[in-house]
Amino acid sequence: MLMALTIANLKMIARNRQALFWAMVFPLIFVVVFGLFRFDEPLEVNLLVVDRAQDEVSEGLIASLSAVERFNVAVRQDEAELRRELEDGNGIYVLIIPEGLGPRLAQGPAATPVEITLLYDRANQSAPIIIGAIQKFIDNTNQSIVQAPTMLELRPQGVQARQFTYFDFVLPGLVGMGVMTYSIIGVASAMALYREQKILKRMLATPLRVRTFFAAQIMAFLLLSVVQAVIIMAAGMLLFNGHFYGNFLYMMALVVVANVVFLNLGFIVGAVAKNVRAADGMANAISIPMMFFSGTFFPNENLPKIIATAVEYLPLSPLLDAMRGVALDARPFWEYPGELAILGAWIVVSSVAAVRVFRFS
Amino acid sequence: MTEAIQVEGLVKKFGAFTAVDSVSFTVRQGEVFGILGPNGAGKTTAMEIIEGIQEPTAGRTLVLGTDTHREQEKVKERIGVQLQASAYFEYLTLTEILNLFGRFYPRHLPPMELLAKVGLMEKAKATVGKLSGGQKQRFTIAAALVNDPEVVFLDEPTTGLDPQARRNLWEFVQAIHKEGRTIVLTTHYMEEAQLLCQRVAIMDRAKIIALDTPNSLVRRLPVPYEVKVMAEGPLPTNNLEALDSVRGVEFDGEGVCHLRSADAARTLQALLAWANGKGIRLAHLEVVPANLEDVFLALTGHQLRD
Numbered sequence: 060m061l062m063a064l065t066i067a068n069l070k071m072i073a074r075n076r077q078a079l080f081w082a083m084v085f086p087l088i089f090v091v092v093f094g095l096f097r098f099d100e101p102l103e104v105n106l107l108v109v110d111r112a113q114d115e116v117s118e119g120l121i122a123s124l125s126a127v128e129r130f131n132v133a134v135r136q137d138e139a140e141l142r143r144e145l146e147d148g149n150g151i152y153v154l155i156i157p158e159g160l161g162p163r164l165a166q167g168p169a170a171t172p173v174e175i176t177l178l179y180d181r182a183n184q185s186a187p188i189i190i191g192a193i194q195k196f197i198d199n200t201n202q203s204i205v206q207a208p209t210m211l212e213l214r215p216q217g218v219q220a221r222q223f224t225y226f227d228f229v230l231p232g233l234v235g236m237g238v239m240t241y242s243i244i245g246v247a248s249a250m251a252l253y254r255e256q257k258i259l260k261r262m263l264a265t266p267l268r269v270r271t272f273f274a275a276q277i278m279a280f281l282l283l284s285v286v287q288a289v290i291i292m293a294a295g296m297l298l299f300n301g302h303f304y305g306n307f308l309y310m311m312a313l314v315v316v317a318n319v320v321f322l323n324l325g326f327i328v329g330a331v332a333k334n335v336r337a338a339d340g341m342a343n344a345i346s347i348p349m350m351f352f353s354g355t356f357f358p359n360e361n362l363p364k365i366i367a368t369a370v371e372y373l374p375l376s377p378l379l380d381a382m383r384g385v386a387l388d389a390r391p392f393w394e395y396p397g398e399l400a401i402l403g404a405w406i407v408v409s410s411v412a413a414v415r416v417f418r419f420s
Numbered sequence: 421m422t423e424a425i426q427v428e429g430l431v432k433k434f435g436a437f438t439a440v441d442s443v444s445f446t447v448r449q450g451e452v453f454g455i456l457g458p459n460g461a462g463k464t465t466a467m468e469i470i471e472g473i474q475e476p477t478a479g480r481t482l483v484l485g486t487d488t489h490r491e492q493e494k495v496k497e498r499i500g501v502q503l504q505a506s507a508y509f510e511y512l513t514l515t516e517i518l519n520l521f522g523r524f525y526p527r528h529l530p531p532m533e534l535l536a537k538v539g540l541m542e543k544a545k546a547t548v549g550k551l552s553g554g555q556k557q558r559f560t561i562a563a564a565l566v567n568d569p570e571v572v573f574l575d576e577p578t579t580g581l582d583p584q585a586r587r588n589l590w591e592f593v594q595a596i597h598k599e600g601r602t603i604v605l606t607t608h609y610m611e612e613a614q615l616l617c618q619r620v621a622i623m624d625r626a627k628i629i630a631l632d633t634p635n636s637l638v639r640r641l642p643v644p645y646e647v648k649v650m651a652e653g654p655l656p657t658n659n660l661e662a663l664d665s666v667r668g669v670e671f672d673g674e675g676v677c678h679l680r681s682a683d684a685a686r687t688l689q690a691l692l693a694w695a696n697g698k699g700i701r702l703a704h705l706e707v708v709p710a711n712l713e714d715v716f717l718a719l720t721g722h723q724l725r726d
Contacts, residue, residue: 063523067512074511257506263473264501265524265567266493 060267064275065282072283078245082283086237086291093229094299104189105151106132107141112160120156120200127196145180152189153178164204223387227302230295231310231382232355237291238284238314239321239349239375244342246280246325251338254329259419277322284318285311305385309392313385317378317402323409324374330416349375374409377401422485424449424571424602425470430479432465439465441626442479447619449570452593452603454617456610456712458724462626463606464504464575470604471501471573483571497525500569502560504576504606508548514559515544518566525567534562538592554585558592565596572596574605578612590616608724610712620712624720637715643667644714645684649677649691650704664690676704684709 072078106124110117125132135141141153155176163173177193179186202209253259262272288311295301303310324345332338352359352366353375359367370376377398384390392399425447432440440462447453455463468474470481472488472495481488483495508517515531522528535541538558543551551559557577564572577593578586586609593616597603607613613620614634622630622637630637638644649655655677660669665687668680681687684707695702716724 060523063520067509067516067520070516071509071511256508257503258509260473261501261503261506261508261563262524264471264496264499264503265521266496267524 061271061275061278064267064271065278068275068279069282072245072279078241078248082237082241082245082287083290085240086233086287087294089233089236090230090291090294090299093226093233094295094301102129102185102188104130104192106130106193107135107151107153108132109136109138109141109153109155110134111158112156114161116161116164117156120160123200124154124196127192142178145178148180148182150180150183152193154193223302223304226295226299227387228358228383229356230292230301230303231386232379233295234288234291234310234314235317235353235375235379235382236350236355237287238318240346241287242280242284242318242321243325243328243346244339246276246322247328247332247338247342248335249276250326250329251332251335254418254420255334257420263419273326277319280322281315281318284314288314303386304389305387306389306391309385310382313378313382313392316399316406317374320374320402320405320409323406323413326413327409327416330413330418349373352376354379372401374402374405422449423447423482424451424484425453425604426482427466427470428480428482430466430469430481431477432462432469432474433477438626440469440476443623443626443628444479445621445628445631447571447602447604449602450600451618452597452605452616454613454620455604455606455623456608456613456620456716456724457606457623458608461623463623466623467573467575467604467606471499472496473501497527497567498570500564500567500572500601502564502572502574502577504579506560507556508559508563510547510549513545513547514540514562517548518563521563521566527568528566529568534565537565537596538562552585554581554588557581557585557589561589561592561596569601571602571604574603576606576608578607578609586612610716610724614712622712622716622719624716629719630715634712637712638710641710641715641718643680643682644710645681645687646708646710647679647681647684647687647691648704648706648708649679649702650675651695652701652703655700656698659694663687663694666690 072082108121108124110121121132121134124130138153138155141151144151145153155178157173157175160173175197177190179190183189250259263269292301292303292307292310296303325342328341328345329338332341352362352370353373354370355375359370359376361367362370377395381392381395381398384395385392423446425445427443427445430440430443431438443462443466455467457463465474469476470483470488472492475489484498486495486498488495509520512520514535518531518534522531532541532544535544538561540551540555540558540562543555543559548556548559561572561574561577564574574593578589581589590612593603593605597616603616605612605616617634619631619633620637621628632640654675657669657671660666660677660679663679665681665683666679667682670678670680672678679687679691688705688707691705692702694700713724
């Protein structure tokens, strides 16, 4: 009986286009969007040099600037035109080397310093980093000219063992988001519809046990959420080169556990809402803010402290934290007892509430 | 033989509102039993308590000798239920729905046999959304028969149907009755109750105010007949009221005289003798029995549908 009902539920889900849209297309749109936009592409700097000196020293300077990684260096003549380009806001940097650079350096350290002008767009957010880099380059050149010994040296050492991109960060978020939105909206509107059309009451007139009915609903949605998670991960990894370092089964275990909470929320909304429309609206009102506040797209450390702490207790946050731990740090899910405890509390509270508020007619 | 249904002192209250007030009645096995009454009379509530869908505030209901609320499952296995204005899963075909519902019961009939009973064989692979209003109602009856039930409950099976679809559905109800099933149906159409039901309970404002066969209910009226008479010439207006058993005389615009009569046989005899004596040739003579609508009006002072 349970199997027959579960299969019937799956059939209905598969034939319901609107529900399928929420289940599959909606999260996949996000996968495509985040896959196409390269948010963390390394910075490229277009450095245009106006060389008024045109001597050996200035040419040497330009040659070594060109050798710097991610610097696209080009020599141009017309300073006025470059200033216009800058004003148009195309993010270029203009370096002006004054006349007579070589002869003045030849005078040795006693001479007044030579001014090299750097023009940049003040609205450009990466400007301070670029200016710093050019400054450091000038300092080094300076040092080698006066032949000062190097006393201190910074040796940068990357400790990030695995390379992951912003997309890799977002992908588990999209899995969590997809499962959450579909479960809440899918269950809420199904329950509201079944009640509106008296299907629940009709089932009550048969010997079917109420718990069997619920078990079949939950089974169908849990099965679907696993399929959904696999599709989202596969799309991200195959189409957009996303990375996943952990155990996929751990990820699925987290999805299934957290989904119980979302399904319960769906049952609650479905019971409280007056009709199908109201159920859809309420389900959206719950899932969309949660999707943003629980760190689907950006780490919620960026939120004000109080809010960041508060949203940690939403059911989506611990799920995403644990999923990212599994996906990016390759840790097993049981290394996240805090997150699992929050999810466990949500399961208990939401189950009790769902049973309390549920009604057949 | 045990009774199909026994209802004893049934009360259902929703807060201060009493939906069903001390209702008792018995339904015999193999009969079509009608509960007739206006909207809001408490018909559906009473029926849903008997089916085990709602809990009574007081009283008890037995179906085939089993207490509905003590042994819900046992009762539910033996009854078939059609709910008022209920739909079925919109993304499953008729066959799939009947198969699914069949799984809820230990014993069930094959979907094609059920669809054949209500003339929906060719719609086996359609979804409920593709059916007309009449076909939908027929399907809900097929679904009520999925467990081959001994007692079938139909809640306003023809409400919202056009007259032709309604007559069509009546035939299916009669066919199901002929299979030996007991049928309990609610309706606010008196002609439906009169045609289909062996016995009718008239319900108004939470109480049963009369219960008998349709004919007995009508016969118990103080004025159960109307005699329509038309003469070849103009009918003399006086003297008619003095005829045997006549309780009232009215003329309509078309020259037809309506005599309200307590006893049609006596009135007819007196009328014919009177016409003979006066040399009046009658062009038309018709006896119309009163109907349940009149019974309802006489009992409650208001119309069945207002």
